[in-house]
Amino acid sequence: MGRIGATFKADAAETGGRSSVSEWRLEPDxxxxxxxxxxxxxxxxxxxxxxxxxxxxxxxxRLKPGACVYVPAGVMHDFCNPGAEAAVLLNVFIGAGFEKDMPMVSAWFAENPVGAAPEAAG
Known part of the structure; x- marks a missing residue:
């Protein structure tokens, strides 16, 4: 059961409210x-x-380094790392503001530890 973490590289204040950019690291499994x-x-x-x-x-x-996926607004989505090595994703959020929720998201993860990756993803 791996852990997940995020670092914001650009937020709404830096992009004029147009987008945010974050890097997500997912440990194995x-x-x-x-x-x-x-x-x-x-x-x-x-x-x-x-x-x-x-x-x-x-x-x-299932993606490899260099792969890119677009998720339109309103479409259900998720991500995980079922692999044996760490995965790193760059996330561009088009329409900034998600980062303002990060304290709440961090608190949620602290209270709800991430479990094993779903079998459907492997």
């Missing part, structure tokens, strides 16, 4: 945040390292 959707914002995931899986709609995609 790490579940993600759980399937969710953002009603008004698009997301792009770009794989920097490892082989994470990304859910878009009802389909899991």
């Amino acid at each position: 790490c579940a993600g945040p759980g399937a969710h959707r953002h009603e008004a914002e698009d997301e792009v995931f770009y794989v920097l390292a490892g082989q994470p899986s990304v859910l878009v709609g009802d389909t899991w995609h």
Whole structure:
């Protein structure tokens, strides 16, 4: 059961409210945040390292470094790392503001430790 962490590289204040950029590191055998959707914002995931899986709609995609996935607003999505090595994703959130929720997200993860990656992703 791996851990997950994020570092924000650019936020709404730095992009004029247009986007935010974050880097997500998922340790081996790490579940993600759980399937969710953002009603008004698009997301792009770009794989920097490892082989994470990304859910878009009802389909899991196993990705390699250099792969890119676009998630339109309103589409259910998730990400995880079912692999044996750490995975690193660059996330571009188009329509900034997600970062303001990070203290709440961090508190949620502290209270709800991430479990094993879902079998469907492997």
